[in-house]
Structure formats: structure tokens, C-alpha cells
Amino acid sequence: GGWQSDCSAMLEKKRTMNPLVPWSDDLFEKYYDICEELGSGQFAVVRRVVCKATGEEFAAKFIRKRRYATSRRGVTRAHIEREVDVLTEIGGHDAIIRLFAVFETPSEVILVLELVSGGELFDHVCAKECLDEAEAAAFIKQILLGVKHLHSRYICHLDLKPENVMLKRRGETQIKLIDFGLSRRIPPGSQTKDMIGTPEFVAPEIVNFEALGTATDMWALGVVTYILLSGGSPFLGQTRDETFCNITAVDYHFDDCYFHSTSALAKDFIRRLFVRDPRKRATAEDCLRHPWITGPDAEDTVD
Numbered sequence: 001g002g003w004q005s006d007c008s009a010m011l012e013k014k015r016t017m018n019p020l021v022p023w024s025d026d027l028f029e030k031y032y033d034i035c036e037e038l039g040s041g042q043f044a045v046v047r048r049v050v051c052k053a054t055g056e057e058f059a060a061k062f063i064r065k066r067r068y069a070t071s072r073r074g075v076t077r078a079h080i081e082r083e084v085d086v087l088t089e090i091g092g093h094d095a096i097i098r099l100f101a102v103f104e105t106p107s108e109v110i111l112v113l114e115l116v117s118g119g120e121l122f123d124h125v126c127a128k129e130c131l132d133e134a135e136a137a138a139f140i141k142q143i144l145l146g147v148k149h150l151h152s153r154y155i156c157h158l159d160l161k162p163e164n165v166m167l168k169r170r171g172e173t174q175i176k177l178i179d180f181g182l183s184r185r186i187p188p189g190s191q192t193k194d195m196i197g198t199p200e201f202v203a204p205e206i207v208n209f210e211a212l213g214t215a216t217d218m219w220a221l222g223v224v225t226y227i228l229l230s231g232g233s234p235f236l237g238q239t240r241d242e243t244f245c246n247i248t249a250v251d252y253h254f255d256d257c258y259f260h261s262t263s264a265l266a267k268d269f270i271r272r273l274f275v276r277d278p279r280k281r282a283t284a285e286d287c288l289r290h291p292w293i294t295g296p297d298a299e300d301t302v303d
């Protein structure tokens with residue numbers, strides 16, 4: 001009983017179920033040199049690592065496992081399995097981070113991931129002061145292609161925000177979606193409800209504890225677009241409750257101080273995502289056909 005025997009069962013299941021991604025309970029340090037920390041979250045740290053055999057660099061996400069069912073520390077097995085299953089299934093797309101291997105120790109699960117060294121999209125935008133619309137549209141188009149790939153398999157990211165959109169390399173525009181720790185498969189018609197995500201980016205259906213789905217990611221993409229074009233956050237209030245009130249009331253404005261030179265097309269693109277009823281909200285496919293994305297001034301990116 002207990003975690004250890006469950007864990008070997010999980011490893012066994014994973015070895016059979018996900019031959020694409022090898023699972024190993026060998027010593028991680030036997031194969032990789034561990035280098036500097038790249039970032040950290042509540043129960044995970046991401047470090048740059050180097051494969052001893054090939055010299056190749058990777059990002060390793062060290063996830064602390066929850067030891068006891070009643071504990072609040074660490075991540076449950078179900079959550080870790082979700083992220084590994086999602087990354088295994090969708091990792092082949094240009095805009096999605098790739099997972100190469102998984103290691104397991106008594107206290108951690110270690111995901112060996114494609115390294116991205118361009119930093120967060122948000123930092124790139126801040127560094128450039130103002131981002132012209134064509135460049136913003138090109139970034140949003142790449143995110144849309146990645147989200148369309150996820151949604152074509154009814155997989156929802158559920159934590160889309162600027163920190164989770166990273167640039168593959170500094171000075172280049174290729175983006176990678178990361179942090180699938182909250183992602184899950186939500187088939188149409190399923191009544192999945194959960195209070196998750198980052199307040200500033202969550203859709204009304206999350207605040208009202210109603211059914212989530214792929215449309216929940218589209219709302220968050222609207223928030224990301226609004227931020228890229230203005231640096232401001234559409235629903236952010238002084239407190240979490242005020243933010244939630246603004247979201248459920250769909251109370252936002254294109255403040256002239258931020259949006260005086262923003263095109264009507266860009267505002268229309270955002271308006272089609274800030275729709276309270278998830279069934280009426282634009283999908284990734286709808287957005288990819290929107291003239292702000294397809295228009296003459298939108299920079300071309302690889303499909």
C-alpha cells in the first residue's frame with residue numbers, strides 16, 4: 001500500500017501507456033548535470049540541466065509529490081499524471097513545449113522538457129515599450145495555433161497567461177506554451193467545474209462555478225491580447241472579489257490612454273472573446289479567421 005507501491009504501479013502503467021515518453025526510476029543525476037534555476041512555482045522548480053551523454057540542454061521541472069492524501073503540500077498523483085498525459089499527447093506542435101522523459105524519486109517527479117531560453121513573452125513586450133499591432137497579432141496567431149491544436153483534442157490549458165507564453169530564443173518570435181499543470185481533457189457536454197487558474201485571467205464560468213471548457217481558454221486569450229496591446233489588465237480590481245465582479249459583469253473598457261491608437265479590428269477581436277456565454281464566445285478557429293489575424297498588415301507566421 002501507500003505511495004511507493006502505487007508509484008511503481010503508476011510507473012508500470014506509464015511504461016505501457018506512454019511508450020513515447022520513457023519513465024524511469026533510475027537516478028536522475030546519473031544522466032543529467034543539474035544547473036541554474038530558471039523559475040519556480042508553488043510546488044515545482046524548473047532548472048536548466050545538461051545531458052551527460054550528449055551535452056544537450058533541457059529544462060527539468062522538479063515537482064514535489066504530495067506524501068499523504070490529507071496533506072496540502074505537494075502535487076497529487078492525478079495532477080502529475082494529467083500534465084504528463086497532456087504533454088505526451090500534444091507535444092508534437094511547434095507552439096507547445098515538448099516532453100522528453102520523466103523520472104521519479106521518492107519525493108519528486110522530474111519532467112525533462114525542451115529548454116526555452118527567450119524568456120517570458122511578457123518581459124519581451126515590456127522591454128519593447130510599445131508593441132505594434134502587427135507583431136502583437138503575429139504572437140497571438142501563434143498562441144491561437146497552439147490552442148487550436150489543444151482544443152482539437154478537447155484539451156484545455158486552463159492557465160493561459162503571459163508568464164506561460166515563452167519565447168523559444170531571445171530576439172526570435174517563435175513562442176512555446178508552458179505549464180500544463182492545470183490542463184485537462186474536457187469533452188464537449190461534460191460538466192467539469194473547478195475553481196482554478198489565476199484570478200485576473202479566469203472566465204465568468206470559473207467565477208460562477210459553472211461548466212468549463214475550451215472556451216475558458218479563449219477568454220484568457222482575450223485578456224492576454226488586451227495586455228499585449230496596452231500593458232493594462234482589463235478586469236483587474238483592487239481586490240480578488242472586485243476582479244471577480246468585473247469578470248462576471250464583463251465590465252471592461254478600452255481606456256483611451258492605452259487604446260487611443262489601437263485599431264477597431266483589434267478591439268473587435270477582443271470583444272468577441274469577452275463574451276459571458278461560453279457557447280457564444282469565439283473559438284480558436286473563429287479567431288484564426290478574424291481579419292485582425294488574417295488581415296493585410298498581420299505578419300506572416302508558419303501555420
Ligand SMILES: COc1cc(-c2ccc3ncc(-c4cccc([C@@H](O)NCCN(C)C)c4)n3n2)ccc1O
Pocket residue numbers: 038039040041044045046059061083097113114115116117163164178179180181
Ligand atoms: C512551470 O511549469 C512548466 C514549465 C515548463 C518549462 C519548459 C521549458 C522551460 N524553459 C525555461 C522555462 C522556465 C523559465 C523561467 C520560469 C519558468 C516557470 O517556472 N515560470 C512559469 C510561470 N508559472 C510558474 C506561472 C520556466 N521552462 N519552463 C514546462 C512545463 C511546465 O509545466
